[in-house]
Amino acid sequence: MAAEATQDPVTDRSDVDGRPPALRLTGLHKAFGANIAVNHVDLTVPQGSFFGLVGPNGAGKTTALSMAVGLLRPDEGSSEVFGVEVWKDPVQARTMMGVLPDGLAMPERLTGRELLTFIGQLRGIEPAVLAERIDELLDVMELHEAETTLVVDYSTGMRKKIGLATALLHGPRLLVLDEPFEAVDPVSAAALKAILVRFVESGGSVVLSSHVMALVEQLCDTVAVMAKGRVVADGPLAEVRGEQTLEQTFVRLVGGDEHAGRGLSWLAS
Template structure:
């Protein structure tokens, strides 16, 4: 394992009834890296991130964030990372500004600091004009952006993001990308899950490919893909195949 890792996963295992979802995986995310966790739908990405953030208890294994065990020392660990879960559920009867204030005060932050950071985040994410609008009335892209603002409000060292670009319009996507790239450039670490290889290839320095709850390949993205596009490596490792759609001859 990497000595200075932002996130360390050791022997992580989870089953639902008799169905294995994550099968004894081990992984190290280098500090300061932009790390992509990729895999087809049902590969175990969301389950893995849910265990890493303390939202789902593993059957076995350990997770550490900068050396702090997520399950044995959850209070310390959760001050270090920020989370944007897939299918984000927020208190949507609050405005964007109110939601950030609530999140900050819930974390015990000083109100003045919360106000200052909220203003900066709303401006950076292009939400200043909607800060007094109910989150329930936000578009999908705006909801992702206010979720990211909540994840970053307490100045975490690590962001754990589950499908942050899913259902997001190109303008919002570009804004989120720039924010995350600046976060990493200033020393932060990001783990994002995705099944869109082009996004991961453009953003990430490291990647892990999951398939059926296991890690099929992991490392610096240049090493994993070699001389091939990442998508070709991904399809080969997960056993996918393409065809010409000839079996749908009735669509004429």
């Protein structure tokens, strides 16, 4: 049986061992006119977890993550990264996290190496350290052969990889990734998965938003399901999905069962 949410705050699992959670959202709320995009969301991401955030289009995932990392100011509520409030101490909070937003805009007339150099200089990374990290990132991302290619000429998979490289460059403890595998080919996806798994194995924490249930089941140990701006279930993956697949549980929780088996009348034989 899935761990379905109630009106009570989500249990803070990370405080059990005395460590603050990697990310904690408390009463996060955002409305655009009469449309409530995120409705007083409480969510806790334990340290060292690979956390999946799933939901249908319009569920509020991107809006919630944008507020969580400091890209969009909430109407109410707070976001903490390792105990540091994002909107009260944004500089310290942002040094501990790397962010890959959906549809990330990048300077397109730079090469991959130039882009990483520019980002590293903005972050104040020492030149020798920066050069070493860029070499390693280009190697791990398999972008060395394209390091002289302008970003404008990158494929979708290459853009995702260079975007992840910019998020990892300063050595964050938390990665927040919004649809990092969307429109990415299987080879690039495999490389990205391997990098993220190694990051978590080395002590990092990842928050991953995705529409692909099989991907979340493959990578994540903890999951939350959003629908209509609310968290309707959260907890360890095995707890949330119960005896079903995550996709089956997801469809049931977001009300998709009512459309199952329906066809188009004019296509009937």
